[in-house]
Amino acid sequence: MRIATRAGRTVLVSPDSATVVDLAKASEGAFGPDPRQVFDAWEELVSWYGAATVDFVAGDRYEFSELEAPSPDPRQVFAIGLNYRDHADESGLTYPEKPTVFTKFLGSFAGPAGDLALAGETVDWEAELVVVIGKPTRYVAAEDAWSHVAGLTVGQDFSERTFQLTGPAPQFSLGKSFVGFAPQGPWLVTPDELPDPDRLSITCTVNGETVQSGSTDQLIFPVSTLISHLSFVLELSPGDVIFTGTPSGVGGARKPPWFLREGDVVETTIEGIGTMRHVCVKAQ
Template sequence: MKLANLDGRAILVTADGIVDIHDGSDGRLPADPDQAVEQLADIDRWYRQECPDLDPVHTAVSLAADPALLGPPVVRPSQIFAIGLNYAAHAAETNRRLPATPLVFTKFASALAGPGETIALPTQTCDWEVELVVVVGRAGRDIPLGNALEHVAGYCVGQDISERGAQMAGERPQFAMAKSHRGFAPIGPWLTTLDELADPTDLVVEASIDDQNVQTGRTSDMIFDVSTLVSYLSQTCELRVGDLIFTGTPPGVGQSRTPPRFLAPGDLLCSQIEGLGGLRNRFVDGMPS
């Protein structure tokens, strides 16, 4: 299934049309996108058994072409985890050693944005990082590695936008604040359940700016895979339904280029992952005059 947020309402997206989950189920299932994640198994059962009528006004193709119609598929996560240096080539481009255990930081929920939202740049040193985002579908602590994927509702595409000036200022990096400006966590275009993917462990990850490719990688290149990350995080934190895990970025970020390249007003950043769709985020000047 593809679970999306259209005008604040939970919908299912197909190639032939969409269905409003609440209206299509005669009110038995939720309209709220976050509640829909909690009841994903019930929604799946209802959709397969009752085959509700589809509204052809929007389809997966039309919404992919204009993702600004959609909001983030998860609106109010209680926790957003992010993983640093989870691709060896990205660690190499930043001249850092490979981590022995996952490097975890946070992004704050107020940074969430939709897949086609326009984002204001607060400084001239904002960078891009396309990432596979895991949506937690079942709560738990101390989750065994072998059961980790049972706690995953699905995947979506994300961008970990980063204000590098603040991130690298001072004696120690300041990740959370520098990565949590308004709009700095666009996700979408929808939550895709793993059964829709031919091989959910090996997906192409790409980003481009104004049609120029800037990042390419594969999720199979991650140092710590999704199961490892879910299990590892749960050893310390209780994972809750709707929590998000940004799983790290492949090489090609702007800060590591010679000379460094940063996002500029007018740039269109397109982020896509095989089988999951893509984001199209335009940037505007949000710097103090």
């Protein structure tokens, strides 16, 4: 199953991604339209979808620019730093013994296509797999964690490096939370749609040039470990969002550094899920 958010309403996405169907209308009011309500009833939705016949042929054609983050109003947002060894290496930092966690504030959420307003002269890219939780999760073992996942989507952890690293205490959460700095999409894909949800290629291009190319099987702390670790600190709620970290290739680690400029086009792709496309523009 694939779901997306369009005009604030949850929609079902056809298998070929050509059309969408409003979930509330398709389910005759049983689910949605509010995305948070959909995640709160996720297990019931999955059961309904397995037995339903959705008429995607009569669905709506759409533009990517109409879509929003699949879980646009989560109760909690988690982001993981230094979760690929090659990214830790390029950053000159030691590998973490436990997940390094910060947040991206909700005001930074955006959809899979549109403009990215450059908040400074050192805006960087970070392609990431994003996980959305599907049911209340507390004290879950790693081997059971995938059963708590609603689905996966593509994300970018855009970062204004100067703001992020200004001390004496770095401002990771704030420096990564300017408007539009947490785009996600184009839709949420349930794990059963993927041959191996722990092994997905992830790439980022800038103006057609590949700047990041990795695989999620290179995560230091895989999805299951992250969910288990977080659940032993606090309860995860349906719809909660986890940015899982980025592979090597970020602009700030290059010599010389390479940061985004007005007119640059950033495309972010994860195998089996889809592609996001953002055009860099001057901040107002």
